[in-house]
Amino acid sequence: MKEAEALVEVWRGELLESSHLGHAVVCDSTGAIVEAWGDPDRIIYPRSSAKMIQGLPLVESGAADAAGLTTEHLALACASHQGAPEHTERVERWLSDLGMTDADLRCGEEFPRDEETGHAMIRAHGQPCQWHNNCSGKHSGFLTLNRHLGGGTEYVEIDHPVQKAAREAFEEVTGMDSPCYGIDGCAAPNFATSVHGLARAMARFAAAGQGGGGRDAAAARLRDAMMAHPSLVAGEGRACTELMRALDGRGALKTGAEGVFVGILPELGMGLALKIADGATRASECALAAILVRLGVLDRNHPATIKRMNPPIPNRRGMTTGEIRPAPALV
Amino acid sequence: MKEAEALVEVWRGELLESSHLGHAVVCDSTGAIVEAWGDPDRIIYPRSSAKMIQGLPLVESGAADAAGLTTEHLALACASHQGAPEHTERVERWLSDLGMTDADLRCGEEFPRDEETGHAMIRAHGQPCQWHNNCSGKHSGFLTLNRHLGGGTEYVEIDHPVQKAAREAFEEVTGMDSPCYGIDGCAAPNFATSVHGLARAMARFAAAGQGGGGRDAAAARLRDAMMAHPSLVAGEGRACTELMRALDGRGALKTGAEGVFVGILPELGMGLALKIADGATRASECALAAILVRLGVLDRNHPATIKRMNPPIPNRRGMTTGEIRPAPALV
Numbered sequence: 194m195k196e197a198e199a200l201v202e203v204w205r206g207e208l209l210e211s212s213h214l215g216h217a218v219v220c221d222s223t224g225a226i227v228e229a230w231g232d233p234d235r236i237i238y239p240r241s242s243a244k245m246i247q248g249l250p251l252v253e254s255g256a257a258d259a260a261g262l263t264t265e266h267l268a269l270a271c272a273s274h275q276g277a278p279e280h281t282e283r284v285e286r287w288l289s290d291l292g293m294t295d296a297d298l299r300c301g302e303e304f305p306r307d308e309e310t311g312h313a314m315i316r317a318h319g320q321p322c323q324w325h326n327n328c329s330g331k332h333s334g335f336l337t338l339n340r341h342l343g344g345g346t347e348y349v350e351i352d353h354p355v356q357k358a359a360r361e362a363f364e365e366v367t368g369m370d371s372p373c374y375g376i377d378g379c380a381a382p383n384f385a386t387s388v389h390g391l392a393r394a395m396a397r398f399a400a401a402g403q404g405g406g407g408r409d410a411a412a413a414r415l416r417d418a419m420m421a422h423p424s425l426v427a428g429e430g431r432a433c434t435e436l437m438r439a440l441d442g443r444g445a446l447k448t449g450a451e452g453v454f455v456g457i458l459p460e461l462g463m464g465l466a467l468k469i470a471d472g473a474t475r476a477s478e479c480a481l482a483a484i485l486v487r488l489g490v491l492d493r494n495h496p497a498t499i500k501r502m503n504p505p506i507p508n509r510r511g512m513t514t515g516e517i518r519p520a521p522a523l524v
Numbered sequence: 525m526k527e528a529e530a531l532v533e534v535w536r537g538e539l540l541e542s543s544h545l546g547h548a549v550v551c552d553s554t555g556a557i558v559e560a561w562g563d564p565d566r567i568i569y570p571r572s573s574a575k576m577i578q579g580l581p582l583v584e585s586g587a588a589d590a591a592g593l594t595t596e597h598l599a600l601a602c603a604s605h606q607g608a609p610e611h612t613e614r615v616e617r618w619l620s621d622l623g624m625t626d627a628d629l630r631c632g633e634e635f636p637r638d639e640e641t642g643h644a645m646i647r648a649h650g651q652p653c654q655w656h657n658n659c660s661g662k663h664s665g666f667l668t669l670n671r672h673l674g675g676g677t678e679y680v681e682i683d684h685p686v687q688k689a690a691r692e693a694f695e696e697v698t699g700m701d702s703p704c705y706g707i708d709g710c711a712a713p714n715f716a717t718s719v720h721g722l723a724r725a726m727a728r729f730a731a732a733g734q735g736g737g738g739r740d741a742a743a744a745r746l747r748d749a750m751m752a753h754p755s756l757v758a759g760e761g762r763a764c765t766e767l768m769r770a771l772d773g774r775g776a777l778k779t780g781a782e783g784v785f786v787g788i789l790p791e792l793g794m795g796l797a798l799k800i801a802d803g804a805t806r807a808s809e810c811a812l813a814a815i816l817v818r819l820g821v822l823d824r825n826h827p828a829t830i831k832r833m834n835p836p837i838p839n840r841r842g843m844t845t846g847e848i849r850p851a852p853a854l855v
Binding site for chain 2: 203205206207208210211212213214236237238299300301302303312315316326373374375376377378379380383385451452469470471472473476508509510511512514515
């Protein structure tokens, strides 16, 4: 088993204060590794980076079309949104169109990450709903698929038809059996795979829509929906949103908890997956930006790039005390 | 240079999802290493874990007594507090007693970490003051020393008498020259040392008060003030506060940003310092608790211990999905 490799450095003054190790794979649509760091075979949970995979059955089953879902719905199905009105109002309407309510969700309540929404909630002495949960779009997709399949209400259980469909799609696009699963923050099963397996799946999404069958068409629609609606996939100020805008149609990106990030790069026909071993988001964002620059698809000097690849570390008087930067292996 | 060693594991279901490497040293009052993990000689910034060292000149100069400071003031001088009324009201009064105001501080404004205080501020559309800054007690100590020394107003500058005194004390108790310094989040210089050097300093604090001179007496007073007022050193719900209460007089503890924790253990005459290489607080708290249990000073079954050493990882429906636990090397 290869060791994790230094991917990101945190400097303060002249000293390397902290460092982040990890694993990353870029592969082409044949599954061949173009470049890798750390251990490509390391088994990880993709967490929310797998949402577009979990969305495949929704589209390829015909459930999405039967429910009249638009590209906005599909982008939300792939999202870890921050609970701003642009997200929650659409999810609320989606549930209403299904004849359902917040109570039909099984993701649990989550305080919205969007600051304005959160502050308004505190001022009103309010409580978050399940639709504020960053995964409420994915769960609305599960509910839409479930109505189509006629399954029971507990759609997050591992043997439920919705999750069986998710697992089948996951194992097929990653190209390997999933060795185990964990329960995600939103209560849905999250299937484990290797970093290479996750990158293979992303390469499949990258190459999709070039004459493939139902699954390929579904992958292309989900990928294109993400690229068409960057703010629905995360929200204003967030890495997924800002970096997808900076890519300007050259890629779809998705973060996952515990230091995961994936990229779908249609122009290159490549997929990318990375995992920071310690789970830090500051490092997954930096490593992602660095690899996208290295691959030539992201502008090194774009403000959204600099914000992730070389963010200054300010003190509370606004002075810069250091910076986060990619380790030499990534530049 | 020895590598960082696995100290903390993050499990979800059957899979080790993330892991944290680090360095840790326990040493006795002669400076001899009792036990170590990773690289004892790794140079680190102690960050806020050095506050009791930065407080030494305040006490040994006579400035603290001249200003009539109590053990509460001394605990606040060593604190990273969360801006609750118990902290800010005392700091406000301290400044007032010095004939000073918030404007004399040089730490910058920080939003209070105490939830009730923060929510009240949001509801009032208010803004934090400098005294809400977690370091405002340390800075009030700097101002008190500065009045005694007659230095200029910019007391955080590296060549200011207050910082020269801090450096001299730091290098003496760590037993080595500081190779460099960085600017901390509160704008004060933070002197680098080795993990071993920081542990040596803590052992010095542990053994202090047994017939030593002015510096030893100052160290004993600061240590005892921390142990006498655990909630002033951090706040309700925080690791320093809850674990010091659980130690029940057997130790003083202090966290530092970027994964640092130190322990002063007078009963054992030992000092402890640890640094998580990636900077994660969840890991520094877990490793600290595990080492204190290993040393026999912390009750393995105390709720405050379990909360740090084996915290469950819940999902947003309140189900346990995994846990954080010490790596085998620590148990």
